[in-house]
Amino acid sequence: MNSVETLEPILSAHPFFHDLDPHYLSIIVGCARNVRFRTGDFLFRSGEEATQFFLIRAGRVALEVSAPGRPPLIIQTVGEGEILGFSWLIPPYCTVFDARAVEATRAIALDGTCLRAKCEADHSVGYELLKRVAQIMQERLQQTRLQLLDVYGQRT
Amino acid sequence: MLAAVPNPLAVQPRRIRRVVQETHDAFTLELDAHDGGHAFKPGQFNMLYVFGVGEVPISVSGDPAQPRTIVHTTREVGTVTRAMRALRKGAALGVRGPYGQPWPLERAIGRDVVLVAGGIGLAPLRPVLYDIVAHRRDFGNVVLLYGARSPEDILFRRELERWRALHAVDVSVTVDRAAGAWPGHVGVVPSLIARAPFDPPNAVALVCGPEVMMRFSADGLRKRGVRADAIFVAMERNMKCAVGLCGHCQFGPFFVCKDGSVFPYERVQRLLDGREI
Numbered sequence: 199m200n201s202v203e204t205l206e207p208i209l210s211a212h213p214f215f216h217d218l219d220p221h222y223l224s225i226i227v228g229c230a231r232n233v234r235f236r237t238g239d240f241l242f243r244s245g246e247e248a249t250q251f252f253l254i255r256a257g258r259v260a261l262e263v264s265a266p267g268r269p270p271l272i273i274q275t276v277g278e279g280e281i282l283g284f285s286w287l288i289p290p291y292c293t294v295f296d297a298r299a300v301e302a303t304r305a306i307a308l309d310g311t312c313l314r315a316k317c318e319a320d321h322s323v324g325y326e327l328l329k330r331v332a333q334i335m336q337e338r339l340q341q342t343r344l345q346l347l348d349v350y351g352q353r354t
Numbered sequence: 355m356l357a358a359v360p361n362p363l364a365v366q367p368r369r370i371r372r373v374v375q376e377t378h379d380a381f382t383l384e385l386d387a388h389d390g391g392h393a394f395k396p397g398q399f400n401m402l403y404v405f406g407v408g409e410v411p412i413s414v415s416g417d418p419a420q421p422r423t424i425v426h427t428t429r430e431v432g433t434v435t436r437a438m439r440a441l442r443k444g445a446a447l448g449v450r451g452p453y454g455q456p457w458p459l460e461r462a463i464g465r466d467v468v469l470v471a472g473g474i475g476l477a478p479l480r481p482v483l484y485d486i487v488a489h490r491r492d493f494g495n496v497v498l499l500y501g502a503r504s505p506e507d508i509l510f511r512r513e514l515e516r517w518r519a520l521h522a523v524d525v526s527v528t529v530d531r532a533a534g535a536w537p538g539h540v541g542v543v544p545s546l547i548a549r550a551p552f553d554p555p556n557a558v559a560l561v562c563g564p565e566v567m568m569r570f571s572a573d574g575l576r577k578r579g580v581r582a583d584a585i586f587v588a589m590e591r592n593m594k595c596a597v598g599l600c601g602h603c604q605f606g607p608f609f610v611c612k613d614g615s616v617f618p619y620e621r622v623q624r625l626l627d628g629r630e631i
Contacts (some may be wrong), residue, residue, distance in 0.1 A: 272534060275540045
């Protein structure tokens with residue numbers, strides 16, 4: 199008999215799903231698939247429909263913004279143990295930045311449409327997921343504010 | 355008969371042996387101290403006097419095992435440091451010191467060491483790294499988390515590479531902003547703390563950089579599980595006498611020159627969180 203390995207052990211080992219109730223995990227895993235990107239590949243581009251978010255398992259991805267006549271500016275990188283993508287959760291479900299692999303990257307992609315449907319069907323799953331996403335959003339907001347302070351710049 | 359007490363305010367002229375431009379605004383001066391040496395402990399600073407211009411406190415950034423060369427790394431940020439940058443090999447600079455409390459390296463023996471540096475804050479931590487690399491077996495995991503403004507502002511690139519290649523120090527570098535060609539990490543230095551390879555309850559953390567960065571780094575270290583009494587920070591204030599007499603560097607109940615510039619985080623946390631001190 200062939201055995202099929204599920205992604206549950208990989209999901210539960212990722213810090214984003216640390217200590218998640220196995221029941222919730224079994225619901226979420228149906229939206230997950232394994233993905234790989236080579237250096238230079240785009241995980242998504244600005245303005246696209248945001249169909250998924252990623253749990254990064256290895257490698258590094260740069261979030262970039264482009265302006266005419268200038269090279270793309272990297273505003274943040276995310277790597278092993280971090281997540282990438284919030285736009286799948288918030289209408290109009292449209293990506294805001296380019297996400298480019300700056301190293302060979304392995305990740306779990308979670309289908310946003312599938313997850314939203316499961317969150318609507320079972321609000322306790324949705325609440326658990328939102329608490330985790332909100333915590334990361336808060337951390338990134340704080341980090342962005344600190345970046346804006348330009349603490350290493352010349353004082354004027 | 356009483357022995358003569360050296361005058362702590364006496365300035366000694368030292369010749370510049372070498373000037374190294376580290377980045378567009380940061381430079382290193384190597385001063386000749388072959389005539390008797392200039393012993394210091396990592397974290398201590400000297401008062402450097404540009405004759406006819408003024409005197410500023412600058413941390414020693416050299417190797418404590420090489421006391422016959424006095425090394426300082428700083429940025430051009432004011433009248434004195436701009437004049438200092440204009441000096442050439444062979445020019446004289448007045449030096450007095452070393453002053454201040456050193457990093458408590460004895461507390462780190464047998465434990466993991468986390469060095470968190472921001473911008474020019476890497477310079478006062480470099481002597482710690484020299485010392486650790488020279489006595490590597492005395493310590494557990496050694497992690498350097500270093501944040502710079504941009505890839506062009508990264509200090510001591512060659513040494514960072516060397517320590518990384520020797521597997522002596524786990525070096526992670528991040529920048530606040532970068533263009534597309536940069537393959538490294540982008541984000542603030544506290545964002546590196548969550549996944550750095552050290553054992554929090556068994557770690558000693560030494561943090562040096564702008565005050566806001568130190569505050570957020572200390573928060574990140576505490577969140578990770580580092581004990582508050584195992585976190586040390588280096589403060590910077592306008593020091594004049596450097597021996598705790600003039601009061602220019604008063605920081606709450608402390609004189610940074612004499613009680614610091616390295617402080618246990620617990621002693622200054624309340625002051626760091628305050629709006630204005």
